[in-house]
Amino acid sequence: MITRQLEHFSLAQICESGQCFRMRVREDGAYQILSGSRFLLAEQRGDECTFYCDEEDFEAFWKQYFSLDENYSYYIAQIHEKDIYLKRAAEFGTGIRILRQDLWEMIVSFLISQQNNIIRIRRCIENICRAYGERRISETGEVYYAFPEPEAFAELPEDALMECNLGYRSKYVVRTASAVAKGQVRLENLQQMTYEEAKAELLKLYGVGEKVADCICLFALHHLQAFPVDTHIRQALSNHYRKGFPKKRYHGFEGILQQYIFFYELMGGGVDEVWDSGAG
DNA sequence: ATACAGGTCTTAA
DNA sequence: TTAAGACCTGTA
Numbered sequence: 507m508i509t510r511q512l513e514h515f516s517l518a519q520i521c522e523s524g525q526c527f528r529m530r531v532r533e534d535g536a537y538q539i540l541s542g543s544r545f546l547l548a549e550q551r552g553d554e555c556t557f558y559c560d561e562e563d564f565e566a567f568w569k570q571y572f573s574l575d576e577n578y579s580y581y582i583a584q585i586h587e588k589d590i591y592l593k594r595a596a597e598f599g600t601g602i603r604i605l606r607q608d609l610w611e612m613i614v615s616f617l618i619s620q621q622n623n624i625i626r627i628r629r630c631i632e633n634i635c636r637a638y639g640e641r642r643i644s645e646t647g648e649v650y651y652a653f654p655e656p657e658a659f660a661e662l663p664e665d666a667l668m669e670c671n672l673g674y675r676s677k678y679v680v681r682t683a684s685a686v687a688k689g690q691v692r693l694e695n696l697q698q699m700t701y702e703e704a705k706a707e708l709l710k711l712y713g714v715g716e717k718v719a720d721c722i723c724l725f726a727l728h729h730l731q732a733f734p735v736d737t738h739i740r741q742a743l744s745n746h747y748r749k750g751f752p753k754k755r756y757h758g759f760e761g762i763l764q765q766y767i768f769f770y771e772l773m774g775g776g777v778d779e780v781w782d783s784g785a786g
Numbered sequence: 787a788t789a790c791a792g793g794t795c796t797t798a799a
Numbered sequence: 800t801t802a803a804g805a806c807c808t809g810t811a
Contacts, residue, residue, distance in 0.1 A: 524792065525792095616792080619791095619792050619793085620791095620792075620793040620794065621790085621791060621792090621793050621794085621806080621807090622791055622792080622793090622807090622808085622809095623790085623791040623792085623808095623809075623810075624791080624792075625791095625809085625810085626791080626808070626809060626810090627791090627792085629809095668807075671807080671808070671809090672807080672808095673806075673807025673808055674794095674805090674806045674807050674808095675794095675806095675807075676807085678794085678795095712794095712795090713793090713794065713795085714794085715793060715794045715795085716793085716794090717792070717793060717794090718792090718793070718794080721792070734792070735792095736791095736792040736793080737790085737791080737792070737793090738792065739792085768792075772792085788811105789810105789811090790809105790810090790811090791808100791809090791810090793806105794805105794806095795804100795805090795806095796803105796804085796805085797802100797803090797804085797805105798801105798802090798803090798804105799800105799801090799802085799803105
């Protein structure tokens with residue numbers, strides 16, 4: 507068991523930020539975090555966090571998973587003084603962190619995410635884990651299912667995952683799993699690549715486009731310069747950044763600011779700011 | 787009922 | 800190279 511005082515860290519906000527679909531809050535207020543085949547139980551009171559794992563596990567894995575070695579105060583301090591909207595968004599989501607999640611899990615998760623809502627995305631992922639993942643018991647005694655390896659999907663008929671409610675995305679997952687299982691795309695190599703290289707490689711996968719590739723780069727490969735543009739972000743940018751988002755100013759960590767904006771819009775924090783266009 | 791969810795692929799000009 | 804349509808499914 508590990509206890510830490512943490513700034514700019516909120517399990518609740520991370521859980522609701524729409525980057526980790528297998529994290530959930532329990533009845534007792536504790537959080538379950540699943541990543542690949544791992545399981546972690548964690549609690550938070552104010553800025554004090556407790557992680558139910560041993561020192562070695564924490565140092566070798568979870569610390570990086572939560573990006574605890576990064577200084578988010580610095581990123582927030584870079585926000586332009588006059589950018590009221592971005593300052594509000596960052597203040598609103600100040601406990602968000604960009605996680606370092608499992609690469610294969612993120613590929614599949616964001617294939618499923620397209621033209622889909624977060625509730626159903628979570629359910630789809632839960633379904634495929636139950637159907638194809640290994641059943642396990644955590645150190646703390648909870649039953650959970652590991653995320654299935656590519657081989658678990660690789661030989662399936664392309665529409666097999668419709669039974670898990672993936673809809674037309676089933677074939678994206680099966681074909682991509684097949685490509686990875688055959689070694690046509692090597693996940694180990696992706697980890698070593700630059701943002702541009704990794705994105706280009708990911709775009710070769712069937713069902714992976716610009717947006718999904720950027721999500722994978724940001725949430726798994728931790729390329730903080732990836733800036734996924736989805737419907738929410740597109741809307742927010744057209745409302746608040748007529749000349750485009752100032753990526754140059756924030757070069758190298760645009761992705762963090764993207765996540766503040768996404769979270770702000772998702773949670774309805776931005777609604778009061780979209781009043782100005784019609785009234786003369 | 788119709789539109790919309792953290793889009794991408796296919797097809798046609 | 801760009802632009803419309805199709806696409807599973809649940810929810811409001």
